[in-house]
Amino acid sequence: MSRRPEADYxxxxxxxxxxxxxxxxxxAGGEPLAFRTQATEAQRGAKFVVDxxxxxxxxxxxxxxxxxxxxxxxxxxxxxGSPGPLERKTGTVISTPNLGWxxxxxxxxxxNAVGLPATLDNDANAATYGEWWMGxxxxxxxxxGVTLGTGIGGGIVLNGELYHGAADAxxxxxxxxxxxxxxxxxxxxxxxxxxxxxGPAIAARAIEGLESGASSVLLELAGDLQAVTAETVFEAVxxxxxxxxxxxxxxxxxxxxxxxxxINILNPEVLVISGGVTRAGxxxxxxxxxxxxxxxxxxxxxxxxxxxxxxGGKAGVIGAVACFKREKYGKV
Amino acid sequence: MSRRPEADYxxxxxxxxxxxxxxxxxxAGGEPLAFRTQATEAQRGAKFVVDxxxxxxxxxxxxxxxxxxxxxxxxxxxxxGSPGPLERKTGTVISTPNLGWxxxxxxxxxxNAVGLPATLDNDANAATYGEWWMGxxxxxxxxxGVTLGTGIGGGIVLNGELYHGAADAxxxxxxxxxxxxxxxxxxxxxxxxxxxxxGPAIAARAIEGLESGASSVLLELAGDLQAVTAETVFEAVxxxxxxxxxxxxxxxxxxxxxxxxxINILNPEVLVISGGVTRAGxxxxxxxxxxxxxxxxxxxxxxxxxxxxxxGGKAGVIGAVACFKREKYGKV
Numbered sequence: 109m110s111r112r113p114e115a116d117y118x119x120x121x122x123x124x125x126x127x128x129x130x131x132x133x134x135x136a137g138g139e140p141l142a143f144r145t146q147a148t149e150a151q152r153g154a155k156f157v158v159d160x161x162x163x164x165x166x167x168x169x170x171x172x173x174x175x176x177x178x179x180x181x182x183x184x185x186x187x188x189g190s191p192g193p194l195e196r197k198t199g200t201v202i203s204t205p206n207l208g209w210x211x212x213x214x215x216x217x218x219x220n221a222v223g224l225p226a227t228l229d230n231d232a233n234a235a236t237y238g239e240w241w242m243g244x245x246x247x248x249x250x251x252x253g254v255t256l257g258t259g260i261g262g263g264i265v266l267n268g269e270l271y272h273g274a275a276d277a278x279x280x281x282x283x284x285x286x287x288x289x290x291x292x293x294x295x296x297x298x299x300x301x302x303x304x305x306x307g308p309a310i311a312a313r314a315i316e317g318l319e320s321g322a323s324s325v326l327l328e329l330a331g332d333l334q335a336v337t338a339e340t341v342f343e344a345v346x347x348x349x350x351x352x353x354x355x356x357x358x359x360x361x362x363x364x365x366x367x368x369x370x371i372n373i374l375n376p377e378v379l380v381i382s383g384g385v386t387r388a389g390x391x392x393x394x395x396x397x398x399x400x401x402x403x404x405x406x407x408x409x410x411x412x413x414x415x416x417x418x419x420g421g422k423a424g425v426i427g428a429v430a431c432f433k434r435e436k437y438g439k440v
Numbered sequence: 441m442s443r444r445p446e447a448d449y450x451x452x453x454x455x456x457x458x459x460x461x462x463x464x465x466x467x468a469g470g471e472p473l474a475f476r477t478q479a480t481e482a483q484r485g486a487k488f489v490v491d492x493x494x495x496x497x498x499x500x501x502x503x504x505x506x507x508x509x510x511x512x513x514x515x516x517x518x519x520x521g522s523p524g525p526l527e528r529k530t531g532t533v534i535s536t537p538n539l540g541w542x543x544x545x546x547x548x549x550x551x552n553a554v555g556l557p558a559t560l561d562n563d564a565n566a567a568t569y570g571e572w573w574m575g576x577x578x579x580x581x582x583x584x585g586v587t588l589g590t591g592i593g594g595g596i597v598l599n600g601e602l603y604h605g606a607a608d609a610x611x612x613x614x615x616x617x618x619x620x621x622x623x624x625x626x627x628x629x630x631x632x633x634x635x636x637x638x639g640p641a642i643a644a645r646a647i648e649g650l651e652s653g654a655s656s657v658l659l660e661l662a663g664d665l666q667a668v669t670a671e672t673v674f675e676a677v678x679x680x681x682x683x684x685x686x687x688x689x690x691x692x693x694x695x696x697x698x699x700x701x702x703i704n705i706l707n708p709e710v711l712v713i714s715g716g717v718t719r720a721g722x723x724x725x726x727x728x729x730x731x732x733x734x735x736x737x738x739x740x741x742x743x744x745x746x747x748x749x750x751x752g753g754k755a756g757v758i759g760a761v762a763c764f765k766r767e768k769y770g771k772v
Contacts, residue, residue, distance in 0.1 A: 193739045202739065250606055264705075266598065273707025274582055275743035280704040285735060287631075288618050288697045297735050299619075365620045372612040373594075373705060375605025403617060403629050407525045407534065411607035 111135070111437055115184035117172060118432055119165055119224070122231060122424030123190040123214075124148060125206030125258055128157070130164040131425040132172050135184065135433075137242050140425050141175075142168035150207045157207070158214070162221040169222075186226040187432030189234030189424050190214055191259075196276050196435075199228040205294065206258065229270070229431040231255075231424055233279065235382060235417075236263025237270050238427025241440055243418030245378035252376045254281055254367070256383030259294075260302040264374065270431070282306065286365040304362035307338035307384065314341050314355045324351035338385060345391050356388055357395050364399025371404040371412050382417030443467070443769055447516035449504060450764055451497055451556070454563060454756030455522040455546075456480060457538030457590055460489070462496040463757040464504050467516065467765075469574050472757050473507075474500035482539045489539070490546070494553040501554075518558040519764030521566030521756050522546055523591075528608050528767075531560040537626065538590065561602070561763040563587075563756055565611065567714060567749075568595025569602050570759025573772055575750030577710035584708045586613055586699070588715030591626075592634040596706065602763070614638065618697040636694035639670035639716065646673050646687045656683035670717060677723050688723050695724075696731025703736040703744050714749030 120140065122129040128148050131140025144164055148157060169183060176182070191204040199215025201207075219226040229237075236253025245251040245265070253263040260282025264271040271278055282302035283295050290299030291309070303309055314326060315336050326344050330336040344352030367379060385392060393414065401409055419426055430440045452472065454461040460480050463472025476496055480489060501515060508514070523536040531547025533539075551558040561569075568585025577583035577597070585595040592614025596603040603610055614634035615627050622631030623641070635641055647668050650659060658676050662668040676684030699711060717724060725746065733741055751758055762772045 193737065262705075266603065271598065271706075273740065273743075274709045275707055275739045277737055277740040277743065278705065278707040280737055280740070283704050283737065284701045285618055285697050286620050288694070295737075362620070365617050369616045369701065370705070372615050373596075373610065373702070374603075375607055375610040377606045405525065405609055405612055405615065405627075407607045408605065408609035408612070411605075411609065 111184055112181070114181050116178075116182050118184050118429045119169065119186040120425035120427075120429040121161060121165065121186060121188040121218070122234065122428055123157070123161065123188065123207075124231060124424070125150065125191065128161055128164060129421065129425050130161065130168050131422065132168050133426060133429045140422055142171040143422065143425065144168060148207070154207070154209055154212055158217050158221070162218060165218070165222050180223075183224055185224045185432055185436060186218060186222060187234070187428035187430070188215060188218060188226055188228045189231040189428040189431070190228060192230045193277050194228060194230060196228055196272065199226070201228075225436065227432045227435040229428065230261070230263070230276070232261025233263040233270055233272070234427035234431050235261075235423040236265060236279075236380065236427065237430045237434075237440075238419055238423040238425075239380045239382070239417060240265045240268070241430040242426055243423060244380045244415040248377040250374065250376040251378045251380060252279075252281070252370055252374055253380045253382065256305065256307070256381065256385045258307055260306050270434070281366060281370060284366050284369055286362065286369070301362065301366035305359050305366075305385075310338040310341055310355065310359050310385070311336050313358065314352070317351065317355065322351045325349045326352055342385070342388055345388055353391060356391050359385070360392050360395035361399045364396045365403060367396065367414070368400045368403035368409075371400065371408045375408040376412055379412055379414045380417055381414065382420070382423060386416045443516055444513070446513050448510075449515050450761045451501065451515060451518040452757035452759075452761040453493060453497065453518060453520040453550070454566065454760055455489070455493065455520065456563060456756070457482065457523065460493055460496060461753065461757050462493065462500050463754065464500050465758060465761045469758075472754055474503040475754065475757065476500060480539070486539070486541055486544060490549050490553070494550060497550070497554050512555075515556055517556045517764055517768060518550060518554060519566070519760035519762070520547060520550060520558055520560045521563040521760040521763070522560060524562045525609050526560060526562060528560055528604065531558070533560075557768065559764045559767040561760065562593070562595070562608070564593025565595040565602050565604070566759035566763050567593075567755040568597060568611075568712065568759065569762045569766075569772075570751055570755040570757075571712045571714070571749060572597045572600070573762040574758055575755060576712045576747040578750075580709040582706065582708040583710045583712060584611075584613070584702055584706055585712045585714065588637065588639070588713065588717045590639055592638050602766070613698060613702060616698050616701055618694065618701070633694065633698035637691050637698075637717075642670040642673055642687065642691050642717070643668050645690065646684070649683065649687065654683045657681045658684055674717070674720055677720055685723060688720050689727050691717070692724050692727035693731045696728045697735060699728065699746070700732045700735035700741075703732065703740045707740040708744055711744055711746045712749055713746065714752070714755060718748045
């Protein structure tokens with residue numbers, strides 16, 4: 109398939125457990141236009157979420173059309189990033205614990221409602237491809253992305269291409285075991301990176317320490333024990349709270365073990381870390397780099413730059429557009 | 441570079457900490473001709489080992505020349521597999537704990553002594569590429585190889601190509617942390633797969649249990665405690681010894697944790713396991729597959745066949761030839 113010459117824009121959609129992001133990119137790339145965010149409200153059901161996404165797309169397209177005196181022919185299509193596992197070929201989400209979807213034909217529902225061709229890829233893959241296309245790892249040969257949030261996702265770019273694996277299931281970095289008899293993970297396994305360094309895991313570890321009598325400003329910030337979140341931990345770190353700083357330091361070490369494993373296996377040029385936790389800055393990156401240096405092979409560690417996201421919350425939308433271009437036209 | 445039409449053979453060299461293997465392959469592949477094995481005797485120094493390899497190559501070439509009435513023009517070159525880390529471009533071994541080499545120009549020394557062009561790649565990469573070319577994973581798109589021996593090595597084939605990473609340091613599967621506060625590994629790190637499932641680690645775990653009073657035929661087989669090796673454990677398993685069977689079962693579980701990580705990250709079609717330990721057969725593969733099923737994502741686990749080596753001790757030689765062909769002619 110080759111691009112219609114008048115198709116100057118591509119729609120990017122980033123579906124998350126908490127928020128939906130939509131934006132429109134010039135075909136050659138650039139800052140997302142008409143970018144918008146709304147709550148997912150997954151508990152209201154799959155139809156509600158799809159309707160909301162479709163409306164966000166239509167509104168964003170309208171905004172761009174009006175600003176540029178253009179019609180619907182200006183849009184080449186829609187790239188969608190969604191939690192998985194999913195099947196790219198059929199555009200089907202196989203299951204998403206956070207959204208509650210099973211064998212859900214997400215791509216075609218959006219494609220048919222909007223009337224534009226669409227592609228579907230994993231949300232963390234999309235964000236990683238975005239960082240490779242226009243972010244922290246622009247144009248490098250090999251890049252691994254790690255997204256820290258409610259879950260921990262990953263994406264792998266090798267030879268400038270997203271690597272999907274035999275069943276579109278590659279790059280589940282959050283579910284790498286780093287302590288085989290360790291903390292229980294939501295996936296049912298024990299000792300996954302996600303069981304230590306996801307937002308809820310950070311909060312859970314902080315609460316456990318407080319329950320054991322750690323003194324900290326955390327309780328004051330959160331109001332009560334169960335209200336402590338990763339966000340509260342981050343606030344307390346900024347205030348210089350020693351206990352919260354220790355929790356963050358532990359988080360960085362656990363992550364460092366996982367990232368050292370990734371470096372020992374994939375020896376990438378760049379590792380991009382994104383998500384709210386990265387706002388902790390040096391409190392996260394310093395101990396993380398120390399742990400990686402301690403555990404990864406020297407040659408591989410020295411070849412790898414560990415960087416914070418260059419695109420922040422827009423990586424998913426930008427990357428979904430990159431995935432669309434790659435899938436439909438063979439290159440980004 | 442294109443192949444001389446009369447170059448009907450390629451020499452394969454597999455350098456290991458214990459043994460040196462040399463064989464000669466018909467250009468299109470096949471059973472190695474004039475295959476030979478000698479002890480490495482690394483303690484006698486680098487020059488000794490290189491001289492021995494060169495002599496083995498010359499003898500094997502002579503054998504093939506005489507049998508076929510051909511001259512030296514019948515050989516396209518030499519593919520070499522060696523422990524690393526190493527730099528393919530310059531043909532230099534950066535360091536090898538087992539052989540004691542540092543910044544050693546292995547490729548050129550052999551190339552100049554024999555008078556044929558040579559290439560150098562990591563030994564586990566070569567063995568993996570061999571399994572992809574002519575072994576257990578013939579022609580699949582994605583394959584990960586794991587070699588179990590004195591150390592644990594790995595190789596990754598993606599899209600039918602060996603994946604080397606940014607600094608030729610990819611696929612160090614043996615040094616993946618599976619227990620971040622676990623057993624000390626020779627690499628200096630804690631809790632690497634190799635610290636549990638290499639030959640010496642299997643022996644060490646077996647000995648620890650015997651020291652704690654486990655009753656077993658092992659002591660009788662080995663003569664004394666410190667003489668217990670992975671080989672003795674394997675013999676005792678064959679004899680039905682419950683303690684040795686438990687040690688093998690634990691080995692399989694530890695390996696399973698590591699392989700589940702590999703499957704969650706790379707989602708390969710095939711995982712090939714090679715090395716002496718695989719002779720334990722179902723005693724190894726049954727609990728290993730169970731652990732992988734327990735820990736890896738369902739979609740990825742179901743897409744992956746876990747297979748024993750198809751080439752056994754000849755994988756390194758065959759794969760080194762595949763590496764030579766790929767590097768010199770762009771395809772295998």
